Amino acid sequence: MDGSAGIGRLPGIDDNRDRRYYAVTVRPQVFINLVPDHVILHRKFPLAPDRTPAECDWLYLPEVVDSGAATAESVELCHRVRAQAFDACERSRLAMDSRVYRDGGVLVPSEHHIGAFHEWVTAQPENGRA
Numbered sequence: 001m002d003g004s005a006g007i008g009r010l011p012g013i014d015d016n017r018d019r020r021y022y023a024v025t026v027r028p029q030v031f032i033n034l035v036p037d038h039v040i041l042h043r044k045f046p047l048a049p050d051r052t053p054a055e056c057d058w059l060y061l062p063e064v065v066d067s068g069a070a071t072a073e074s075v076e077l078c079h080r081v082r083a084q085a086f087d088a089c090e091r092s093r094l095a096m097d098s099r100v101y102r103d104g105g106v107l108v109p110s111e112h113h114i115g116a117f118h119e120w121v122t123a124q125p126e127n128g129r130a
Helices: 062-066 072-094 109-122
Strands: 022-026 029-036 038-044 053-058
Touching: 038 072, 053 072
Parallel strands: none
Antiparallel strands: 022 029, 029 038, 038 053
16 A cells, blocks of 8 residues: 555565566456465355445465464555446446347457456356357
8 A cells, every 4th residue: 555565475476477466267256366475366246237246355375374464455455446446347337227238238359358258158058048
């Protein structure tokens, strides 16, 4: 939150990967964020088209937890970023129940992974489109 160094890199993180962010999507509802000093596991629980609670777990090495190192700053930073992202998602969902979106919305090229996710979901047998 204040720009100070984190709690130390995870093993195997070299100078070229320090201060970088990686993300992995595990279909259909898990997102894993990899940062130099910890991992964040996000799980989404779709209940309705307009309701998807999310749970996030911050994973640190056992020795970091045992040492009592201050992890609150990294949790708070992620929480603020997620709150902004979730707010943007909620705002983009307004009127998505309109028939104009019946077959999906419009995505920009940088969101190709979202389009792939939509295609995967609609191709599932329980959705009647397989």
